[in-house]
Amino acid sequence: MLYAPFNPEFGSQYELPVTALGACGAQVGPELERRRLGFRGPEDQRSYIRRYTDWLDGLLRDTDLPRFVGSSEHIHAWLTTPERIAALDRFLTARFSHVQYLVYLRPQEELLTSSYSEAVRRGATHDFAAHLAARARLDLWRGVKPWVEGVGRARLHVRLMVPDALEGGDLLADFSAAAGIEAGGLARPARANTALSVGEIALRRRLNRVLPVHTQSGRAHPLHRMALRCLSPLVRDRARLHLNPAQLAQVRACNAASNEKLRKRFFWTRPALF
Numbered sequence: 001m002l003y004a005p006f007n008p009e010f011g012s013q014y015e016l017p018v019t020a021l022g023a024c025g026a027q028v029g030p031e032l033e034r035r036r037l038g039f040r041g042p043e044d045q046r047s048y049i050r051r052y053t054d055w056l057d058g059l060l061r062d063t064d065l066p067r068f069v070g071s072s073e074h075i076h077a078w079l080t081t082p083e084r085i086a087a088l089d090r091f092l093t094a095r096f097s098h099v100q101y102l103v104y105l106r107p108q109e110e111l112l113t114s115s116y117s118e119a120v121r122r123g124a125t126h127d128f129a130a131h132l133a134a135r136a137r138l139d140l141w142r143g144v145k146p147w148v149e150g151v152g153r154a155r156l157h158v159r160l161m162v163p164d165a166l167e168g169g170d171l172l173a174d175f176s177a178a179a180g181i182e183a184g185g186l187a188r189p190a191r192a193n194t195a196l197s198v199g200e201i202a203l204r205r206r207l208n209r210v211l212p213v214h215t216q217s218g219r220a221h222p223l224h225r226m227a228l229r230c231l232s233p234l235v236r237d238r239a240r241l242h243l244n245p246a247q248l249a250q251v252r253a254c255n256a257a258s259n260e261k262l263r264k265r266f267f268w269t270r271p272a273l274f
Helices: 015-023 031-037 042-061 073-078 082-093 108-121 128-135 140-151 171-179 198-210 222-234 245-266
Strands: 101-105 156-160
Touching: 015 042, 015 073, 015 082, 031 042, 082 140, 101 140, 101 171, 108 128, 108 198, 108 245, 128 245, 140 156, 140 245, 156 171, 198 222
Parallel strands: 101 156
Antiparallel strands: none
């Protein structure tokens, strides 16, 4: 198996969605990611895509490994139309004989707490109630439908990130089985980028009001990082953020119709999607 990120310092393979965006004449939208990738303008993005394409093609010429695995959460975030998805597919099918897509879906209540944690990491200062009010509706079917249109149902494998739907109740075991990887001899990595606790969220919201989270290059600001290092040991509330019963009912009601569409199309043997 070949797993070869173009930018190993990043946890997401930006190069895959960036290449598809470029093929559609689109630019990376979020400012933070543009800064991280060094994109000051369209030519920087075009240069990045050329360098990545040459690098990947050279890598593939020199390997005899039978399987290539790529992973990027930004594929889902940035490739939201059949046109952009088809552009990625053209890039991959020009290089690989059999291309499959694997997507994992999480319950909306988990996505909400996770996205709030990430927003606070990036500098947000609003409370969770405001986050919930703006994002309670998370239409998972709307995210999957362009993939059905862009690459076809046969090559799209949709999985659920809930224990009773995962192989052995474990995400890594499930991914290995779905990707045809023998997981027995692989080292299990430590968890990374875990959600912030209630106390950590409160601390960061206060810091975010007075200190920048990132430098102009998109890296962690040294003052913010130093303050976190000094103050984090003082955090007492290490409980995970959870929705209360009323919030949970609100989220499930908002998303019941779209979840049922997904269930009928991909998980018809389950009584409910989640």
